Amino acid sequence: MHAKSDSEVTMSVEQSTPPRSPRRPLYYVQSPSNHDVEKMSYGSSPMGSPGHPNAYYHCSPIHHSRESSTSRFSASFKNPRNSNNHLSWKRLHRPNPDEDSDADDLNDAAPSPGHNVRLYLCFLLLFFAFFTLFSLIxxxxxxxxKPHVVVKNIKFESFNIQAGVDNSGVPTDMLSLNSTVRIHYRNPGTFFGVHVTSTPLELHYYQLKVASGQIKKFYQARKTHRTISTVVLGSQVALYGTMSVLDVRGNHEKVAVPLNLTFVVRSRAYILGKLVKSKFYRRVRCSVTLRGSNLGKHSNLTDFCVYL
Known part of the structure; x- marks a missing residue:
């Protein structure tokens, strides 16, 4: 038995070893990112050498599919123009013509602030116009x-002339007079009452005022009436010779003094509160004759008065 040489041993080992499968090609995946291009070479690392047992793991199809899908997803995300995701994104953000038309219709239907102001002004104008028309009616x-004013009669209670002195000390005849005037007042208004006042009732002997009186203010309801009695007095009125021809010391029955009774009745009606007011004025002038024979008696003045 002879020893085998090294060459023989090598040849025998190569013959006994089964032929290996051809080496699979290596893949390079490049991702288009903003960073530096990363190259993945599975064969350049020591782990990927033909003799290393993990070579098939690094170059396996499963690992390649994961890397390639990740690279494609990142590439599609970074470059949406070349992917279907970009088209879907466009569809989501594409304006819908129906929605735009509905929005335009809503915008057209919604009133503008200026339109609301014009409507408000028109309403105010119409309200004031109708209110003014109603108030005028x-x-x-x-x-x-118009209220009805009638002077019924006058009664002279007393009449006296005597000598005296005025406020400045001048001697003259002094007149004292006491009378009562009865006035009938009626409000024919069907929908309003009236507030009644008057100017002083005055008795004049020509231009000389010899007596005066005042009607108290009162309220007269609609379609009602009343009789007013007013006292007209004159006390120590200086005559200064105007009635010197009269001598009442002897016979009072022969005394006849012409007088004039004048006054103005003012009536004010509040028809619609104080917004609509109506005023009525009634000027009265009566011719009165003071007769000594009628002292204490009522003198009818119904036919001796003028109403203006």
Whole structure:
């Protein structure tokens, strides 16, 4: 038995070893990112040498599929123009013409602030116009219901002339007079009451005022009436010779003094609160004759008065 040489041993080992499968090709995956290009070479590392047992793991198809899918996903995300995701994104963000038309219709239907202001102004103008028209109608209707004022009679209670001295110390005749005037007042208004006042009732002997009185303010309801009694007095009125021809000391029954009774009755109606008011003025002038024979008696003045 002879010893085998090294060459024989090598040849025998190569013959006994089964032929290996051809080496699989290596893949290089390149990702288009903003960073530096990374090259993945599985054959350049020591782990990927033909004799290393993990070579098939690094170059296996499963690992390659994972790396390639990841690279494709990153590439599609970074470059959406070349992928289907970009088209889907465009579809999501593409304006819908139906929605735009609905929005335009809503915008057209919604009133603008200027339109609301114009409507408000028109409403105010119409309201004031109708209110003014209604107020004018009420005011015009009230004018046909003028209050009725009638002086019924006058009664002279006393009449006296005596010598005296005025405030400045001048001696003259002094007149004292006491009388009562009765006035009938009626409000024919059907929808308003009136507040009544008057100017002083005055008795004049020509231009000389010899007595005066005042009607108290009162309220007269609609379609009602009343009789007013007012006292008209004159006390120590200086005559200064105007009645010197009269001598009442002898016979009072022969005294006849012409007088004039004048006053103005003012009536104010609040038809619609204080917004619509109607005023009525009644000027009265009566011719009165003071007779000594009628002292203490009522003198009828119904036919001796003028109403303006």
């Amino acid at each position: 009420l005011w015009g209707a009230s004018k046909s219901y």
